[in-house]
Amino acid sequence: LIGSDTSRTARPRSGAYPAAKSAVDTMAFQLQSELEGTGVRATVVRPGPVATEMGTDFDEDTIVDVINDWVRFGHGRHGRMCTPAQLAHGVVAAVSLSRGAYVRELEIQPEAPIEP
Secondary structure (H helix, E strand, O other): OOHHHHOOOOOOOOOOHHHHHHHHHHHHHHHHHOOOOOOOOOOOEEEEOOOOOOOOOOOOOHHHHHHHHHOOOOOOOOOEEHHHHHHHHHHHHHHHOOOOOOOEEHHHHHHHOOOO
């Protein structure tokens, strides 16, 4: 199941999105309990910022205001985002774990730029 890091730390101006993603977390944890011993595994993947089309319909001033609010409230560490491919690699890694273990939850965050 694809959740969001906002389910743990809601960001300003996110509306109902963090609440909906918190419900995804709860559903995943319930499934994990109900499916235990069946061979079916449930994982919740919580991406941080990912460069997708989400939010691309905002005008530039709104985007600047949103990001400034995130920084002001401690949610903006740096300007990097994960790529969709990086998120996909994390999902593949989680579902490819050999039988006998599973990934309960996986949070994928963009790495800060390496400074000289």
